Amino acid sequence: MKKPNARDRILETAGELFFQRGYSGVGINEIIDKAGTAKASFYQHFPSKESLCEAWLQEMHDRSIDYHAQLLDSGMPPRDMAAAYFTRLADFLQAGDFRGCPYSNTGAVSDENCCGIVRLIRLHKESTRDFFRRIATRAISDEARAAAIGDRLFVLYSGASSEAQNLKCLWPVEVARDAAVELLG
Numbered sequence: 001m002k003k004p005n006a007r008d009r010i011l012e013t014a015g016e017l018f019f020q021r022g023y024s025g026v027g028i029n030e031i032i033d034k035a036g037t038a039k040a041s042f043y044q045h046f047p048s049k050e051s052l053c054e055a056w057l058q059e060m061h062d063r064s065i066d067y068h069a070q071l072l073d074s075g076m077p078p079r080d081m082a083a084a085y086f087t088r089l090a091d092f093l094q095a096g097d098f099r100g101c102p103y104s105n106t107g108a109v110s111d112e113n114c115c116g117i118v119r120l121i122r123l124h125k126e127s128t129r130d131f132f133r134r135i136a137t138r139a140i141s142d143e144a145r146a147a148a149i150g151d152r153l154f155v156l157y158s159g160a161s162s163e164a165q166n167l168k169c170l171w172p173v174e175v176a177r178d179a180a181v182e183l184l185g
Contacts, residue, residue, distance in 0.1 A: 007045040009035040015056045019102055023053055023117075024109040050117060053106065057120040060102060064124065068131045078139035079184045082132075082153060086177030089157065093164050093173065100165030104158075129154040139184040153180050 004012065013035040017026040028049050032042050046052040067088070071081045099105070107121045133150030140146040160176035 006035070006037045006041045010037055010042055010045060010052065011055055011059065014052050015059070018053065018056060018106070019096065019099060022109055023106045028052075054116040054120055057103065057106065057117065057124065061120065061124045061127065065127065068127070072131075072134060078135045079181045081135050081138075082180040082184055083177055085131075086157070086160070086173055086180060089161060090164075090170050090173045090177075093161065094170065098165050098168045101158075101161045104162065125158075128157070132157065136184065149183050152183060156180055 010031060014026070014031045017031060017034070028042065029039075031049075031052070032039055035042075046055065071084060074081065076084065093100070103121045103124050106117060110117045110121070129151065132153035133147050136146040136150035136153065137143070140149055156176040156179055160173045163172035164170060
């Protein structure tokens with residue numbers, strides 16, 4: 001099996017550390033050390049810690065977009081798509097020891113000077129909102145009503161993620177999933 005290249009090792013290591021301890025809780029030297037790479041190699045691939053964080057956020061966003069497309073192309077009824085999405089959230093939160101949304105957590109410690117990071121966080125959040133709106137349009141023929149329901153689904157999703165993180169339990173996700181299914185019913 002081929003060993004990951006330096007860029008991939010750095011990105012994977014940083015992603016694990018950013019997810020575990022947050023963007024502001026991890027330094028470049030620790031990433032370099034744990035990735036088993038040289039400082040020059042780090043800077044060859046990432047000019048800064050911010051650019052590394054941007055690459056991590058973009059990689060997660062790309063995977064999320066792929067999952068959105070899979071669900072939307074699945075042929076499932078909208079209620080089932082929403083239920084599957086909330087179930088995936090529950091699995092993600094449980095597997096990550098309730099660390100919560102990497103975008104929300106990174107946004108909480110990033111200021112407006114981190115333009116690329118803030119842009120990617122907004123891109124991801126808007127993309128997720130749009131995904132819920134697209135689900136709603138499949139259940140509700142009135143365009144304005146579908147948009148409003150999609151926005152409610154997004155807020156349910158975001159709130160469930162935050163409260164599950166705060167409480168270290170899944171009931172907020174389960175309640176949000178049930179509400180989402182009811183809204184699409």
